[in-house]
Amino acid sequence: MQWDIVIGLEIHVQLATRTKIFSGSSTAYGAEPNTQANAVDLAMPGTLPVPNEQAFRYAVMFGLAVNAEIERRSVFERKNYFYPDLPKGYQTTQLERPIVGPGYVDIDLSNGESKRVRIHHAHLEEDAGKSLHEDFHGMTGVDLNRAGTPLIEVVTEPDMNNAEEAVAFAKKLHGIVTSLGIGDGDMSQGSMRFDVNISLKPKGSDTLGTRTETKNLNSFRFMEQAIAHEVDRQMDILEDGGRIVQETRLYNGDRDESRSMRTKEEANDYRYFPCPDLLPVVLDEAFIEEARNSLPELPDARKARFQAQYGLNDYDAGLLASDSKLATFFEETVNLGKDAKLSANWILGEFSARLNAEEKAVADSPISGAQLGALVTRIADNTVSSAGAKKVFEALWTGESDNVDGIIDAKGLKQVSDTGELEKMVDEVLAGMPDQVAQYQNEEDPKKRKKMLGGFMGPLMKASKGQGNPKLFNEILQKKLGG
């Protein structure tokens, strides 16, 4: 049987406010447990929440960035359940009147098409603390540093139909959040958390199937794997004539496994009701306009600019523009390097590969955009070959030196571009390879000739100790060998 896959996402984004959504405690990550929790965060008797204006500004900026309606009067509600890391016994969140209404995001797909994913709403809420189950000898530790950190929860419509679309949307949203500067988007620290709702239905059917929610996807790779895993799981069940149970599942990326966390029947009755400690949040037009005016360049606009300003192709521009830090890095590189296409190739090639291999973010790169720009300049003006440039890159990356020209000199990577000198080397090498020269000159097929030409390059590079300009060698060879 053929199946349609239906995917919707719920994304929790930690907002990068300095203090918590309803208290003055710091939100900085990584402090000693419970050192960033005050009487309000601990839900001491009589304490009251005081809203953090910056969280509202960020939520409004997000809403504007995803083309959404902004609710002029939103309401906080209490979501009631007991858990040790939920100090008040309820989470303060929004339900009936979220601050961000319906909106949309357009995503680019690998087949060159673009697709619109609708956003149902986004609401503001507080994060819970963390329960620590290790190191307490059968007991549970509770760290309330995170309790009260502002979140926006973004809920999409079920508009995605495969893992590629879901991941493209997730990356796009990540780019919007980081470009806005409203969150650091660090998935490994839980600053951005994706939950995936998946259901299957017979191809072409109008009726949605029963969905499951998969949680705990702390990287885009795991998200892609988890979707494939869950689609397979559901397909197996359905094809065996079974039924999908509506449930929440936890995905283990390291093992590519998932397990049921709770079924719908086990779910709490959260008994939502408007929080009487907080007045409805009324936003005036001036506040919204101020947020609109403070919006930075967003990925879509940046992509268009990169194409127009730097002549980049659609694909490169899209990749570079998707992440604000990467985009900034690119512009720092181009600023000195001038050659935009070459800069883009190096950033999306060597640089990104190296970051991925070492699981580093752009911000953690040991190389600055200016340094890469200096290197790109030396490639473009033929000072170094691309092979030599890789050695320079390596030296920059490992921190051997931070000076591109210095590395080129120290390692003797400067190309020889003196044609007289190069011609002499070509003559000597060709003289030592008469058979190959004859073979070449007897060959009719231009493709084969081209390949045979490459056979002379190795000895030439060796003769020049790797410093001969390969492009010039090529030209001289063709001239000497006759076309």
Next chain:
Amino acid sequence: MHNKSVAELSRELGSGTISSVELTRQFLDRIRAEDGKYNSFITITEDQALAEAEAADQQRAAGKATPWTGLPLAHKDLFCTNGVRTTCGSKMLENFVPPYDATVTARFREAGAVCIGKTNMDEFAMGSSTESSYFGATTNPWGNQRVPGGSSGGSAAAVAARLVPAATATDTGGSIRQPASLCGITGLKPTYGRVSRYGMVAFASSLDQGGTMARTAEDNALMLNVMAGFDPRDSTSVDREVPDYTATLNEPMKGLKIGLPREYFSDQLSPAMEQQVRNAVKEYEKLGATVKEVSLPNAGLAIAAYYVIAPAEASANLSRFDGVRYGYRCEDPRDLMDLYTRTRAEGFGEEVKRRILVGTYALSAGYFDAYYLKAQKVRRLIQQDFINAFREVDVLMSPVSPSPAFAQGEKNTDPVTMYLEDVFTIAVNLAGVPAMSIPAGFVDGLPVGLQIIGDYFSEARLLNAAHQFQQVTDWHQREPR
């Protein structure tokens, strides 16, 4: 000295006829001698009070005195007091010592007042008789084995028995006015948002309001001068200018338009009670006020709406008492569920558990619309009733409770009978308007209060009306036995 008002004692302290330390000692001695009969205090903070009194005397000597410098008062035991246990009348918080002050207690501290102790109350302010306290019932100084009313029964009894000249209190559904009425003192529930709720252990957040208890209207005004005002730590407190409430106490009553809500002079009121209220209204007419009948058509729905909304909010507000971070925790919990269920089963009293159950039920899926939403609609109708009434008149006058102080044990076996005790007071909380109870006579030898209800933020007018009444009557000066 113990018969003097706050205003008089403030003058005595100012003139140096007595020091704060001497005054504080006198009241501490009285509490020690008398409170065995009433059980109006849960905690007496003797050492701290004397230290504060000493500091106050130095302040006064240094010429830096406010009207409150060195004046002893007590706080209802749901206002958090830094370093002094705050029990809320519950086993759950029997040993809870907050590391912070409520805004109300902080303001009195800053004004130089001396906190002499924490007063008894119905557990988590849920009750109308101060019988549900984990620390034992409080007895009304006016009557053998009579209740003082509740939930602020400890504050009311302490003020009535002259154990303290003034005490803070809170009113969620009548918890200031009804005990003030039953104990023959003067109490004010301000407009919702006039006094910060920060550090007041929450019962029903949209209804809770801190207020004042003393023997005279003037003393209530002096208290409100300290307590009222915007607090950045309470989003529901109102950023609005605070007048000097003592400045307008002597405004004449001539031309004051009094409304008598028809619905509050019903069959539920005994003829003897009604007579006392009508006599009091006559005093106002003598002072030049005019009287007309008005209607609060939805008043009859107030108790039903209140007993959905208040328990619903309470069910969430009391979730934090889970044995995890502070407060009572059961012995040797087997697992998390056992920790929660036994901690709460053992730590909360019967009435508190009843209201958590009722509130949880009202918010549950399938019942929310029929109970919670419906009650909120009724609440809006009741608010509108008051708004309409205040288009016609300046203040409303009515009884506070259907009867004078009842016997201990008489009503606490039947919750609904107890809930009806608040039939004349609860609509005020749902609307959020201010109201007072002032001593207005006696029935069967027990004091009876007159309720004066005002428009939003009209505390100055209420205090003025109360003060004028007290210039021509002496009910508020009567001393028990």
